Amino acid sequence: AITRHYTFDIRVQNVTRLCHTKSIVTVNGKFPGPPIYAREGDRVVIKVVNHVQNNVSIHWHGIRQLQSQWADGPAYVTQCPIQTGQSYVYNFTLVGQRGTLLWHAHFSWLRATLYGPIIILPKPNVSYPFGKPYKEIPILFGEWWNTDTEAIINQALQTGGGPNVSDAYTMNGLPGPLYNCSEKETFKLKVKTRKTYLFRLINAALNDELFFSIANHSLTIVEADALYVKPFNINILVLAPGQTTNVLLKTKPHHPNARFLMAARPYFTGMGSIDNTTTAGILEYLTPSSNTNFLQSHHPLIKPTLPAINDTSYVANFSSKFRSLANAQYPVRVPKNVDKSFFFTVGLGSNPCPKNQTCQGPNGTKFSASVNNISFTLPNTAILQSYLFKKSNGVYTTDFPSTPLIKFNYTGTPPNNTMVMNGTKVVVLPFNTSVEVILQGTSILGVESHPLHLHGYNFFVVGQGFGNFDPKKDPDKYNLVDPVERNTVGVPSGGWVAIRFFADNPGVWFMHCHFEVHLSWGLKMVWIVLDGKLPNQKLPPPPADLPKC
Ligand code: C2O
Numbered sequence: 001a002i003t004r005h006y007t008f009d010i011r012v013q014n015v016t017r018l019c020h021t022k023s024i025v026t027v028n029g030k031f032p033g034p035p036i037y038a039r040e041g042d043r044v045v046i047k048v049v050n051h052v053q054n055n056v057s058i059h060w061h062g063i064r065q066l067q068s069q070w071a072d073g074p075a076y077v078t079q080c081p082i083q084t085g086q087s088y089v090y091n092f093t094l095v096g097q098r099g100t101l102l103w104h105a106h107f108s109w110l111r112a113t114l115y116g117p118i119i120i121l122p123k124p125n126v127s128y129p130f131g132k133p134y135k136e137i138p139i140l141f142g143e144w145w146n147t148d149t150e151a152i153i154n155q156a157l158q159t160g161g162g163p164n165v166s167d168a169y170t171m172n173g174l175p176g177p178l179y180n181c182s183e184k185e186t187f188k189l190k191v192k193t194r195k196t197y198l199f200r201l202i203n204a205a206l207n208d209e210l211f212f213s214i215a216n217h218s219l220t221i222v223e224a225d226a227l228y229v230k231p232f233n234i235n236i237l238v239l240a241p242g243q244t245t246n247v248l249l250k251t252k253p254h255h256p257n258a259r260f261l262m263a264a265r266p267y268f269t270g271m272g273s274i275d276n277t278t279t280a281g282i283l284e285y286l287t288p289s290s291n292t293n294f295l296q297s298h299h300p301l302i303k304p305t306l307p308a309i310n311d312t313s314y315v316a317n318f319s320s321k322f323r324s325l326a327n328a329q330y331p332v333r334v335p336k337n338v339d340k341s342f343f344f345t346v347g348l349g350s351n352p353c354p355k356n357q358t359c360q361g362p363n364g365t366k367f368s369a370s371v372n373n374i375s376f377t378l379p380n381t382a383i384l385q386s387y388l389f390k391k392s393n394g395v396y397t398t399d400f401p402s403t404p405l406i407k408f409n410y411t412g413t414p415p416n417n418t419m420v421m422n423g424t425k426v427v428v429l430p431f432n433t434s435v436e437v438i439l440q441g442t443s444i445l446g447v448e449s450h451p452l453h454l455h456g457y458n459f460f461v462v463g464q465g466f467g468n469f470d471p472k473k474d475p476d477k478y479n480l481v482d483p484v485e486r487n488t489v490g491v492p493s494g495g496w497v498a499i500r501f502f503a504d505n506p507g508v509w510f511m512h513c514h515f516e517v518h519l520s521w522g523l524k525m526v527w528i529v530l531d532g533k534l535p536n537q538k539l540p541p542p543p544a545d546l547p548k549c
Helices: 151-158 312-319 385-387 516-521
Strands: 001-016 020-027 036-039 043-050 059-063 087-093 097-104 116-120 133-145 168-171 190-191 194-205 209-214 217-225 227-234 236-239 244-250 258-265 279-285 340-351 365-369 373-374 421-423 426-429 434-441 450-454 461-465 484-486 489-490 495-503 508-514 522-531
Touching: 001 036, 036 043, 043 059, 059 087, 116 194, 116 508, 133 209, 133 516, 151 516, 168 258, 168 279, 190 209, 194 209, 194 236, 236 244, 236 312, 244 434, 312 461, 340 450, 365 522, 373 522, 385 508, 385 522, 434 450, 434 489, 489 495, 508 516
Parallel strands: 001 043, 036 116, 133 194, 190 279, 340 434, 373 421, 426 522
Antiparallel strands: 001 020, 043 087, 059 097, 097 116, 133 168, 194 244, 209 236, 209 258, 217 227, 217 244, 258 279, 340 365, 365 373, 434 495, 450 489, 450 508, 461 484, 461 495, 508 522
């Protein structure tokens, strides 16, 4: 194992898309940001230097951060943001993970432009269980706004309405040929015949789950959230924001005399408007004889078929196909017995509309979002520091409810009371508790899905279903043998998922909806996992350069 050093200079850069030039916040002037490459077992040291007027912090999404919680990154949870002119060194070791993850800003909505891939290769001399691909291609999905991102945040936060829809989705930062004024900004991939390509797919969009498909090619899913899965073939993938998936593409045996569109567009069942456009890249075959780009543009362009925007049954069926690889080399440790079980309702709700404002929520209220009717408010100092220095007073309380404040029953029609309670409440867990959480979508204000992400952990998705979770019948159907293990799971719109994990990573861990708008509205909560007895089961002291609030 070696140490990999990176410097992330946060600076503004002019970027042009769809014929609009604007200055955006970037890492090292790049959009999307640079990749982090490492091997399992390596130490990664990233110095983040803030040269912009905004505060910033970076989160290494999906990295377990064992014994390195100070490097997790969510502002006001594990650290104060890095202020203008300041820097902070993120320092962590990659333990027990290999595959594709992503890094992104975790302050305000900066991750709109601050994101990039994390690629963890297996240890030296360890091969992939699915064989060696000819080439590996990272593909990041994102969103582009012609206007300033600050404006879209204010729209969502101050008026309490939905955010302005983006102007385009992007593949590797490029909208592609289906948008006006975007022909040149197309991701093109030239492939050879009879080869296996590994695509590392990353959904870094702010507020949208995406369908993805390549015309006339089927894909083999081999990995999800940096964990191997039992391979399966599929034509159309679904990726929630924060999710990553590795797929294999076997190219055709003969030059097809055609070009193929690789396209992504949203899956959405919520209310309000959404950008329902399509980002696309082009897959082109090099001619076998010369392996040069021969008359490509004369070849017809074939388009894939994507499901309807609200095709929930496709999405549910797709997510039910995932199984952990769970073989002798990569065994899984699924909690069979549960020490502590939680029932969390996740969904939208409302807050009173502040005076002198016009709010766009139901009956003139301001949109909010909650877990168990608690809309989580970030403090103005970091929870991890308050916890470690035993100064929780006035920062957070430990009375997060394990069942909803308002008894929940899914009927498909909205209840009378949609109000939420604001607070900074956390759940405290003894070290190594085996935890079950039922995440029940409420659909109180419209049927929406919620990609729930847990920091510092991977969890097993042991069950999923529609309507009300039934504690008498549903657990009988759990998969406790080879459930998929991930860090982000889509709570189905109008349904539930059951997750399990061992609380074996002490510290303060954020869990939230990975739709940026729902995160801002309060669909988030915090777990505090207490220290264990052994030295490696305790939180290490903070680094000297930890930012101050
Ligand atoms: Cu990728 Cu707290 O998020």
